[in-house]
Amino acid sequence: MKEPTGNLRRRMIEEMQLRNYSERTQESYVRAVGRLAGWCWKSPGEVGDEELRGYFLYLRNQKRLARATTTIALCGIKFFFEQALKRDWTAMDIPRPRAEHKLPVVLSREEVWRILGEVRELRHRACLTLIYSCGLRLGEGCRLQVGEIQRDRGVIHVRAAKGNKDRYVPLPPETLALLGECWKSHRNPTFLFPCVGRGGAHGASADKPVPISTVQQAFRKALRAAGVSKDAHVHTLRHSYATHLLEADVNLRQIQDWLGHHSPKTTAVYTHLTAEGAAAAVARLNGLMMAP
Numbered sequence: 001m002k003e004p005t006g007n008l009r010r011r012m013i014e015e016m017q018l019r020n021y022s023e024r025t026q027e028s029y030v031r032a033v034g035r036l037a038g039w040c041w042k043s044p045g046e047v048g049d050e051e052l053r054g055y056f057l058y059l060r061n062q063k064r065l066a067r068a069t070t071t072i073a074l075c076g077i078k079f080f081f082e083q084a085l086k087r088d089w090t091a092m093d094i095p096r097p098r099a100e101h102k103l104p105v106v107l108s109r110e111e112v113w114r115i116l117g118e119v120r121e122l123r124h125r126a127c128l129t130l131i132y133s134c135g136l137r138l139g140e141g142c143r144l145q146v147g148e149i150q151r152d153r154g155v156i157h158v159r160a161a162k163g164n165k166d167r168y169v170p171l172p173p174e175t176l177a178l179l180g181e182c183w184k185s186h187r188n189p190t191f192l193f194p195c196v197g198r199g200g201a202h203g204a205s206a207d208k209p210v211p212i213s214t215v216q217q218a219f220r221k222a223l224r225a226a227g228v229s230k231d232a233h234v235h236t237l238r239h240s241y242a243t244h245l246l247e248a249d250v251n252l253r254q255i256q257d258w259l260g261h262h263s264p265k266t267t268a269v270y271t272h273l274t275a276e277g278a279a280a281a282v283a284r285l286n287g288l289m290m291a292p
Contacts, residue, residue: 015083032076067097104239118225124218126182133175135241167260242270
């Protein structure tokens with residue numbers, strides 16, 4: 001895979017740093033340009049308009065990437081062309097993928113606890129329990145550090161999340177106890193969920209968090225073992241957290257803050273997923289349809 005090299009790569013990174021882009025965004029954007037160059041077999045600065053269109057058709061028709069993945073690639077390449085190459089992006093007429101209006105899959109509370117009960121390794125069970133009980137994104141859960149737990153306030157400090165924003169999220173006492181049990185099993189001074197070797201070796205001295213793929217694999221195994229047939233992923237735990245809070249009459253604005261959503265419209269999608277809310281709406285509708 002080629003990447004923007006030399007002056008172009010440096011200029012691209014400097015432009016992102018000036019705009020205070022997070023390190024993860026910088027890595028994603030540089031990687032997107034590298035994949036474009038690898039597909040074209042030439043320096044990204046030499047890629048023409050037609051090659052660019054062909055690449056995005058390839059992502060859509062052959063790779064069949066999800067809209068979100070394609071959008072990240074588009075944003076990264078667009079940034080490179082506009083800021084590093086100083087080329088007019090609008091002249092290339094490459095549209096952003098249309099938004100998909102699919103409702104996310106949601107697990108019932110009973111299904112969530114069945115799945116978590118099937119996670120055998122303590123480190124993975126603690127990580128997945130944290131993700132559900134705090135509504136975290138997968139990466140946020142895996143990277144959580146010991147110093148980001150504020151026991152006296154009963155919250156965790158989620159740093160440099162999506163959009164490079166920080167937020168505080170309530171930490172249930174039961175989850176805190178599980179995290180403490182997990183930490184005592186390795187006593188790593190930095191990470192709650194360190195990357196460990198075979199048989200749990202070197203957990204105390206690991207300088208990286210558990211790989212995202214490891215937690216994803218643990219969830220998939222537990223999902224099958226629990227006999228849950230829904231097309232669920234680790235991120236489904238976050239969707240379920242928000243939906244269950246709504247069902248418990250937690251204010252939508254508060255849920256937005258805890259999830260770290262920029263727009264209330266993003267959080268409002270969960271109003272379509274609550275079983276209690278739907279039942280209440282149907283009851284009101286039926287009442288309206290009755291003859292006076």
